Amino acid sequence: ASQHRLWPEIEKTVKQQVAMARMGIGECGSGWQLFAEDGEMKMYRREEEIDGMVVDPLKAVHVVKGITGHEVCHHFFSPQYRYDWETTLEQMTVLETISDDTLLFLQTHKRIWPASQRDVVFWSHIRKLPNDQDRDGPDIWTVVNNSTGHPDHPANVGKCVRIFLTVCLLCQTRVNPPKDGTPLSRENVSCKITYCSVVNPGGWAPASVLRAVYKREYPKFLKRFTAYVTNQTKNKPIMF
Numbered sequence: 001a002s003q004h005r006l007w008p009e010i011e012k013t014v015k016q017q018v019a020m021a022r023m024g025i026g027e028c029g030s031g032w033q034l035f036a037e038d039g040e041m042k043m044y045r046r047e048e049e050i051d052g053m054v055v056d057p058l059k060a061v062h063v064v065k066g067i068t069g070h071e072v073c074h075h076f077f078s079p080q081y082r083y084d085w086e087t088t089l090e091q092m093t094v095l096e097t098i099s100d101d102t103l104l105f106l107q108t109h110k111r112i113w114p115a116s117q118r119d120v121v122f123w124s125h126i127r128k129l130p131n132d133q134d135r136d137g138p139d140i141w142t143v144v145n146n147s148t149g150h151p152d153h154p155a156n157v158g159k160c161v162r163i164f165l166t167v168c169l170l171c172q173t174r175v176n177p178p179k180d181g182t183p184l185s186r187e188n189v190s191c192k193i194t195y196c197s198v199v200n201p202g203g204w205a206p207a208s209v210l211r212a213v214y215k216r217e218y219p220k221f222l223k224r225f226t227a228y229v230t231n232q233t234k235n236k237p238i239m240f
């Protein structure tokens, strides 16, 4: 993949997004408002507009017991699971397999009233990162999705409004080994998830409507997705 035309952008974006995801909310600059909380899940957003377009950056942190960072990233990255957990997905096409850890997607999403239908073209890259804080701790896993152009799928030509996004899912596995030396089981693992996203919904949509959609959709997405991974992995060997 290193010789692919997108590789320099992928390298740069992954490094940038991982650095941002690792910063705590306090360090991430001011203006983050907590807008949703459910148990371990906390969701923050900043109100930001570009050319009058709502692009509110979102940062969510969540801790889920019984699954690992590799399992969370694997189910987020791999196309074969996406229709199971991405409820707004209408059509997903892998336009290019850049390498086994990098895919190019075209997705059309279901129309959400009153906005018109949206589509998105993005590269998606999954990577294991050394855990530089805790050397003998489990690795950190990440998936970064970033919009890109594609000659065969120009923006805003068909019926869909093109959205532009950068998404980073960063997962840190925690292991609490059993005292009595019994083999490791899912009770002994948990995953700290940081989900960062900036989505420019493209086209015109009233700020109030978009903010209401964000507020409703994002907490649903993260709860649904993590419940899906828990359900998919519960009777399977742990994937570190």
Ligand SMILES: CC(C)(C)c1cc(CCc2ccccn2)cc(-c2ccc(S(=O)(=O)CCO)cc2)c1
Binding pocket: 086, 088, 107, 109, 110, 111, 112, 115, 118, 120, 122, 145, 163, 165, 167, 199, 201, 213, 214, 217, 218
């Ligand atoms: C929630 C909002 C920011 C507005 C939004 C609206 C729409 C367009 C469809 C839609 C969904 C929900 C509400 C309105 N429109 C899509 C997305 C979106 C698409 C893709 C990804 S991904 O990270 O690539 C995961 C793989 O699908 C994340 C977010 C977000």
